[in-house]
Amino acid sequence: MLLKNSKIVVIKIGSSLLVDKNKKIRKKWLSSFAKDVQKLKDKNKKVIIVSSGAIALGCIKMNYNKGGLKLDKSQAIASIGQIELMNLFLNTFSKYNLNISQILLTLEDTEERRRSLNAKRTFENLFNLDFIPIVNENDTIATSEIKYGDNDRLASRVAQITNADTLILLSDVDGLFTKNPKIFKDAKLIKKVENLNKDLINTNFKGINEFGSGGMNTKIEAAKICQLSGCNMIMANGLYLNPISRIITQNKCTLFISKVSKLDARKKWIISSVSPKGELIIDDGAKKALKNGKSLLAAGIKKVNGKFKKGDHIKILDKSNNECARGLCSFSSNEVEKILGHQSKEIEKLLGYITKSEVVHKDDLVEI
Numbered sequence: 001m002l003l004k005n006s007k008i009v010v011i012k013i014g015s016s017l018l019v020d021k022n023k024k025i026r027k028k029w030l031s032s033f034a035k036d037v038q039k040l041k042d043k044n045k046k047v048i049i050v051s052s053g054a055i056a057l058g059c060i061k062m063n064y065n066k067g068g069l070k071l072d073k074s075q076a077i078a079s080i081g082q083i084e085l086m087n088l089f090l091n092t093f094s095k096y097n098l099n100i101s102q103i104l105l106t107l108e109d110t111e112e113r114r115r116s117l118n119a120k121r122t123f124e125n126l127f128n129l130d131f132i133p134i135v136n137e138n139d140t141i142a143t144s145e146i147k148y149g150d151n152d153r154l155a156s157r158v159a160q161i162t163n164a165d166t167l168i169l170l171s172d173v174d175g176l177f178t179k180n181p182k183i184f185k186d187a188k189l190i191k192k193v194e195n196l197n198k199d200l201i202n203t204n205f206k207g208i209n210e211f212g213s214g215g216m217n218t219k220i221e222a223a224k225i226c227q228l229s230g231c232n233m234i235m236a237n238g239l240y241l242n243p244i245s246r247i248i249t250q251n252k253c254t255l256f257i258s259k260v261s262k263l264d265a266r267k268k269w270i271i272s273s274v275s276p277k278g279e280l281i282i283d284d285g286a287k288k289a290l291k292n293g294k295s296l297l298a299a300g301i302k303k304v305n306g307k308f309k310k311g312d313h314i315k316i317l318d319k320s321n322n323e324c325a326r327g328l329c330s331f332s333s334n335e336v337e338k339i340l341g342h343q344s345k346e347i348e349k350l351l352g353y354i355t356k357s358e359v360v361h362k363d364d365l366v367e368i
């Protein structure tokens with residue numbers, strides 16, 4: 001079984017597992033989950049938990065309804081709820097002699113290379129100290145433009161940064177179905193997905209999207225990040241007691257098998273960016289050059305979309321708008337506007353200063 005061979009396992013738990021519909025905290029469930037985590041630890045696995053629930057627990061404490069909360073209010077509620085959440089984990093996990101720590105991340109912590117490396121080091125040090133990091137988004141300071149907003153993608157990025165072998169997304173659905181199982185009786189659980197683009201071509205996400213707490217889209221996005229970074233992903237129903245043991249014994253889940261990744265760590269990080277800032281549309285000649293492992297030059301760029309700074313993540317699209325690569329752009333969008341279509345030797349004259357000649361250097365570029 002896949003988990004048996006995993007050294008680092010990231011487990012994401014959604015709010016609906018911690019708090020039931022009557023706003024009661026599911027303490028018995030959390031105890032059973034802690035027991036499962038203890039079993040993984042006994043087998044020498046390193047475990048990271050990504051837990052939602054700060055806002056849900058803050059709402060319970062303050063007797064608020066989550067639905068009507070404005071952003072600034074929900075940030076305050078998250079600040080109140082986050083310590084409730086950690087208290088809950090501390091009380092439960094200490095009964096099983098499990099040490100826990102807290103890591104609150106924002107989008108920039110995973111999307112800026114230096115910060116993501118810092119985060120990686122902290123995770124490694126916590127593993128060495130035998131602590132289980134419990135991660136959540138830093139909801140109290142993250143605003144909409146700089147926010148993940150869902151812990152599915154955050155968890156996949158944590159899995160990628162820490163080089164995890166498996167990410168388990170526990171929510172309130174059994175996995176990915178061919179159709180919305182709440183509406184269609186003939187909906188079938190998809191047991192295994194090996195190629196997201198090919199295997200899911202006939203799946204009607206529209207219906208499926210409407211059930212489950214985090215929605216199906218963010219889970220598919222998470223699966224894409226995992227597949228590209230060499231991490232397998234399991235989507236399973238976590239509502240049952242001992243949810244991890246249940247995956248092992250019953251195998252009722254969707255397994256997303258990762259492509260065996262030949263990418264090095266820096267390229268993995270580039271390819272899994274959750275917030276590319278813009279797009280470069282390139283011609284066929286440039287597309288061919290990228291296929292042959294060359295850098296992207298100004299001459300092959302036809303159009304720029306979006307506003308970005310030098311060093312930002314960008315998508316590279318062919319002339320039919322299909323994404324063919326991702327990379328870090330060595331120029332800002334304003335600069336690319338000025339030099340696109342021109343030969344590299346003309347760049348200095350066009351911009352008025354000396355720069356690199358590659359718009360996206362091959363070391364900063366990953367072909368898809």
Ligand code: GLU
Pocket residue numbers: 014015051052053054055056078136137139149150151152214
């Ligand atoms: N970070 C949010 C919280 O702890 C949850 C985000 C999500 O549900 O994915 O309340």
